[in-house]
Amino acid sequence: MTTRMQHALPIVLSLALALTAILLPTVQSNARAADAAAAKAALPLVIYSDGQATSGYIPSGWMGNPSAIKYNPNCTTHVRKGATSCLKIAFTAGDGWGGIAWQNPANNWGKMQGGFDLTGAKHLVFWARGKTGGEQITFGYGLIGKNQPFHDSSKGSVKVTLTKHWKMYSISLKGKDMSSIVTGFFWTAGAKGSPFTFYLDGVKYN
The missing domain is CATH 1.20.5 (Single alpha-helices involved in coiled-coils or other helix-helix interfaces)
Known part of the structure; x- marks a missing residue:
């Protein structure tokens, strides 16, 4: 050397x-x-139904203009047949957008270990209706991308135009990796010139 x-x-x-x-x-x-393995969840897993919300997913991820969002999980008007209450969501601004993500744990944007293993779930189903009809809302699950250490293992969404009548919607989970879902449910929508109100019930994985 x-x-x-x-x-x-x-x-x-x-x-x-x-x-x-x-x-x-x-x-x-x-x-x-x-x-990090997500905790295995028993199916069906109810996100919200008739005033009950015990899944472990928390509606903590308020997005867009949070101050314009009004959240009432015990609404007794416009309830679905056979139910005693529903989830009423109003966006009071005439412009901009809003949304809520149901997260585990609360306020988890991919920085914390959490979520649930929903392997075996075939569909994410929910019932929804608008106050006046014509409200365009995007519903789905999984928001956290792979750039975060604790991300959603898959994503799915559907954009619907609501009517004044309750209707069931379904997102197929066929072929999806459901082993670690941090964002169990979400909605997003834009005001498009006027405030809007809609109602939810029967949100669950089965």
């Missing part, structure tokens, strides 16, 4: 150790996220 190489070797080793110290925590963090 030449004298020049002998002098350079400690420098190379120091750089290698420094690089390892920088990268190792990130690698370990990603590994922990990848290895």
Whole structure:
């Protein structure tokens, strides 16, 4: 070994150790996220039904213009036949948009371990109606992308135009990886010049 190489070797080793110290925590963090198994959920899993919401998914992810969103989980008007209450959601602004994500744990945008293993679920179903009809709402599950350490294992959504009558909607989960769902349900909508109100019930995985 030449004298020049002998002098350079400690420098190379120091750089290698420094690089390892920088990268190792990130690698370990990603590994922990990848290895974290979501808790297995019993099916059917009810997100909301007739005033009951015990799934573990929390409507904590208020989006867009949160101050314009009014949330009433115990509405007793316009209820579905056979029910005593429903979920009433109003967006009071005439412009902009709003939305709510049901998350586990609360306020989890992919930074915390959580979610549920919904493997075996065939459909995400829900009942909805508008106050006046014509309200265009996007409903779905899974919002957290793979750029976050604890992301949703799959996503799905449907955009519907509501009527004044209750109607059941269904999102097929066929072929979907449901092993880690952080965002169990969500809705988003734009005001399009006027406020809007709609109602939900019977939101569940089966």
